[in-house]
Amino acid sequence: xxxxxxxxxxxxxxxxxxxxxxxxxxxxxxxxxxxxxxxxxxxxxxxxxxxxxxxxxxxxxxxxxxxxxxxxxxxxxxxxxxxxxxxxxxxxxxxxxxxxxxxxxxxxxxxxxxxxxxxxxxxxxxxxxxxxxxxxxxxxxxxxxxxxxxxxxxxxxxxxxxxxxxxxxxxxxxxxxxxxxxxxxxxxxxxxxxxxxxxxxxxxxxxxxxxxxxxxxxxxxxxxxxxxxxxxxxxxxxxxxxxxxxxxxxxxxxxxxxxxxxxxxxxxxxxxxxxxxxxxxxxxxxxxxxxxxxxxxxxxxxxxxxxxxxxxxxxxxxxxxxxxxxxxxxxxxxxxxxxxxxxxxxxxxxxxxxxxxxxxxxxxxxxxxxxxxxxxxxxxxxx
Numbered sequence: 001x002x003x004x005x006x007x008x009x010x011x012x013x014x015x016x017x018x019x020x021x022x023x024x025x026x027x028x029x030x031x032x033x034x035x036x037x038x039x040x041x042x043x044x045x046x047x048x049x050x051x052x053x054x055x056x057x058x059x060x061x062x063x064x065x066x067x068x069x070x071x072x073x074x075x076x077x078x079x080x081x082x083x084x085x086x087x088x089x090x091x092x093x094x095x096x097x098x099x100x101x102x103x104x105x106x107x108x109x110x111x112x113x114x115x116x117x118x119x120x121x122x123x124x125x126x127x128x129x130x131x132x133x134x135x136x137x138x139x140x141x142x143x144x145x146x147x148x149x150x151x152x153x154x155x156x157x158x159x160x161x162x163x164x165x166x167x168x169x170x171x172x173x174x175x176x177x178x179x180x181x182x183x184x185x186x187x188x189x190x191x192x193x194x195x196x197x198x199x200x201x202x203x204x205x206x207x208x209x210x211x212x213x214x215x216x217x218x219x220x221x222x223x224x225x226x227x228x229x230x231x232x233x234x235x236x237x238x239x240x241x242x243x244x245x246x247x248x249x250x251x252x253x254x255x256x257x258x259x260x261x262x263x264x265x266x267x268x269x270x271x272x273x274x275x276x277x278x279x280x281x282x283x284x285x286x287x288x289x290x291x292x293x294x295x296x297x298x299x300x301x302x303x304x305x306x307x308x309x310x311x312x313x314x315x316x317x318x319x320x321x322x323x324x325x326x327x328x329x330x331x332x333x334x335x336x337x338x339x340x341x342x343x344x345x346x347x348x349x350x351x352x353x354x355x356x357x358x359x360x361x362x363x364x365x366x367x368x369x370x371x372x373x374x375x376x377x378x379x380x381x382x383x
Contacts, residue, residue: 006152013086016046020292023050028170029141034059052274081105174299176281184278205239210288212249216338227259228352234262298323309346
């Protein structure tokens with residue numbers, strides 16, 4: 001393994017993950033990287049899909065966004081990385097392409113996991129940790145930075161079955177500026193939030209539901225159950241219900257809305273990621289499948305209830321004390337399949353009644369859990 005001198009590191013590039021949820025789970029690693037190199041210039045190279053997560057990040061200096069895929073993406077990234085004159089590349093994804101870009105760009109020090117036949121492309125290849133499938137994914141990314149710290153102390157970097165970060169409480173929080181939160185509240189009002197209760201948004205629970213998932217239909221709790229849950233939240237506790245998600249999840253949100261007796265505020269596909277993050281920073285509760293918003297809301301400190309079925313909660317549950325999960329795993333779970341080949345029993349075992357009971361209990365933990373004053377987005381007096 002090549003020698004490493006942390007004192008020579010002035011410019012760092014981090015190859016970010018591709019999916020939104022994974023990107024949130026890299027935040028503790030990024031925060032620790034900043035702590036290790038407080039004076040270095042840190043650039044996060046990521047796809048546009050998740051870039052807006054880091055709009056207000058205080059642990060990054062720059063964002064580099066790549067829009068293409070395949071050969072065009074590699075060529076473009078190599079060109080930009082060479083311009084950056086980076087001293088160190090931290091490669092989070094396991095893909096061959098991610099390490100290839102760092103190699104072709106000539107970054108002197110390149111650290112990441114030795115997966116996908118890319119050991120020769122990394123100056124500091126790391127073995128996969130034995131605990132990967134049994135501990136939260138945040139530690140998988142954080143371990144790369146832990147090993148970087150060891151290298152800086154002239155210690156041998158070698159991933160073992162011990163998780164060096166597991167005894168600490170890494171900071172996975174995301175922050176949203178007051179300006180963005182004011183804009184989010186204005187957005188809610190423009191979409192007639194409060195319409196079910198005479199426009200009174202401030203005193204009622206604001207509850208977001210995310211019934212979709214982009215990369216797996218098997219992760220979706222049935223639409224009719226989300227509809228039943230939404231109606232109870234409106235009728236029994238006077239909640240304002242938002243349907244959130246990307247444009248690719250609009251079909252399932254529309255199905256939920258069609259099956260409801262009441263009316264939800266439809267935001268699915270109507271916000272970009274930066275706006276969605278700001279909206280989630282205002283909610284009192286998010287109920288969701290195992291998908292990106294689950295990680296976003298919990299990282300924002302918003303109470304989050306995640307309905308699990310085919311995926312592994314040991315690795316992908318929200319990494320936050322305000323995140324809770326609900327599951328009734330059958331023998332076949334977690335299967336990690338994108339479509340259930342049988343009867344979707346992992347999801348149908350979970351009833352609207354128990355989700356409602358858990359949701360109302362979580363809402364009772366904090367009354368208007370956002371510390372943000374929702375009146376600040378109202379009409380402003382001239383000074």
